[in-house]
Amino acid sequence: MGIAELTRNAVHVLPEGALEDKLEAGRPLRVKLGIDVTAPDITLGNGIPLQRMAAFQREGHVGVLIVGDYTTRIGDPSGRSASRPILSDAEIDRNAQRFVEQASTIIDPDRTEVRFNGEWLAKLDFAEILRLTRTTTVAQILERDDFAKRQRAREPISVSELLYPLMQAYDSVAVEADVELGGTDQLYNLLAGREVMQAYGLEPQVALTVEYLVSWDGEGMSASRGNYIGLKEAPEEQFGKAMRIPDELLPQWYRLVMESEDTLASDPLQAKLALARWVVTRAHGADAAQLAEAHFTRVVREGRAPEEVSEVELPPGDPVHLPAALAEWFGLSTSEARRLIAQGGVRVDGGLVGELDVPRTSLGGALIQAGKRRFVRVAST
RNA sequence: GCAGGGGUUCCCGAGUGGCCAAAGGGGGCGGGCUGUAAACCCGCUGGCUCAGCCUUCGGAGGUUCGAAUCCUCCCCCCUGCACCA
Numbered sequence: 201m202g203i204a205e206l207t208r209n210a211v212h213v214l215p216e217g218a219l220e221d222k223l224e225a226g227r228p229l230r231v232k233l234g235i236d237v238t239a240p241d242i243t244l245g246n247g248i249p250l251q252r253m254a255a256f257q258r259e260g261h262v263g264v265l266i267v268g269d270y271t272t273r274i275g276d277p278s279g280r281s282a283s284r285p286i287l288s289d290a291e292i293d294r295n296a297q298r299f300v301e302q303a304s305t306i307i308d309p310d311r312t313e314v315r316f317n318g319e320w321l322a323k324l325d326f327a328e329i330l331r332l333t334r335t336t337t338v339a340q341i342l343e344r345d346d347f348a349k350r351q352r353a354r355e356p357i358s359v360s361e362l363l364y365p366l367m368q369a370y371d372s373v374a375v376e377a378d379v380e381l382g383g384t385d386q387l388y389n390l391l392a393g394r395e396v397m398q399a400y401g402l403e404p405q406v407a408l409t410v411e412y413l414v415s416w417d418g419e420g421m422s423a424s425r426g427n428y429i430g431l432k433e434a435p436e437e438q439f440g441k442a443m444r445i446p447d448e449l450l451p452q453w454y455r456l457v458m459e460s461e462d463t464l465a466s467d468p469l470q471a472k473l474a475l476a477r478w479v480v481t482r483a484h485g486a487d488a489a490q491l492a493e494a495h496f497t498r499v500v501r502e503g504r505a506p507e508e509v510s511e512v513e514l515p516p517g518d519p520v521h522l523p524a525a526l527a528e529w530f531g532l533s534t535s536e537a538r539r540l541i542a543q544g545g546v547r548v549d550g551g552l553v554g555e556l557d558v559p560r561t562s563l564g565g566a567l568i569q570a571g572k573r574r575f576v577r578v579a580s581t
Numbered sequence: 582g583c584a585g586g587g588g589u590u591c592c593c594g595a596g597u598g599g600c601c602a603a604a605g606g607g608g609g610c611g612g613g614c615u616g617u618a619a620a621c622c623c624g625c626u627g628g629c630u631c632a633g634c635c636u637u638c639g640g641a642g643g644u645u646c647g648a649a650u651c652c653u654c655c656c657c658c659c660u661g662c663a664c665c666a
Binding site for chain 1: 618619
């Protein structure tokens, strides 16, 4: 146990020796992790630092989960950055609600404080904000790698974005964090938190960053990029997406996600199946994992229809104009549906479709397939 | 404020009067193959009951038989200068 487990998969634990000192004090440490509310899902990527939080909790420490509702509400006023859409209050609240539920697949909810940063940020008046801004300099903030890159690339940086690290740092002041967790991309923000805490007369937090989980597209997993597995996503989705990662990423996923020391089985398919099973099991339990795997085997590997297929109604008219019907059933545009048919991607009861207009009688009760894994059953007349 | 450079289809990015629904790449989708929703190969990728029609190139007008491409005004971004409590 002890420190090795707490810092598993860590990249930075700064400053050196500080964590040890805090642990020696013997009191429960407050371990902070902030999460954005821009997307409704917490991802397997967020799971990596959450797993560290869980490790601290097992040692008797307290997790402090910060929901960035206020930071999200403010958004990015440049209006240019699509990566930070401004959400409505209702959406933010709904997302925040789901967060705790999702995070609880990893952390111990009984040893977790959930705090919304609007709780303190909303109360700051201008004078206090100025006090906060005096703790740092523009040069320091621009040092941060992504700002530096955008400067070089001559991309816009709004002033409010420069304030983000300070807001996050202030969170640490508000909750009196002992340790702040984050991906390696967060290193700057975590260190900024130290300086600001010090300026506010608090003992600065320890910055603990963990490796960033790389997704199937080779990019860091993030909700805004869409390349993620949600911690509470449907079992079949989780399973399929896990099977989607390239073989080369398996060792990293084993280490970061499963925290497994296993040298991988020589058979990458088996290794990946085991990973997929593991992910679904943690989120939904072993039974769900088994069902998800059965679904995967049946639909993806064997190319058969799933056991459960949702039922749809036939549109009026005879013959039935298939592009319009498919568009309706599968949420496509009729043009997409046409292409799908033209490319041999549509089957009715297993038979390839060539015609755009099909007699009504041939569709009643039929199994319609669009592509490899989209199925629908037409209600029998 | 002044000067210069920019805003193109989901993203990046070509395109400077007709051959442009717009190159190329990414992503996505479909097909093939397979050990997987890996890898690889091929195709498709604005909409529409589709050999045709309709709507797109920051916005609004205009020139022209014809505009993403030319003109006018406006909005936004970048760089430099000026300003700098």
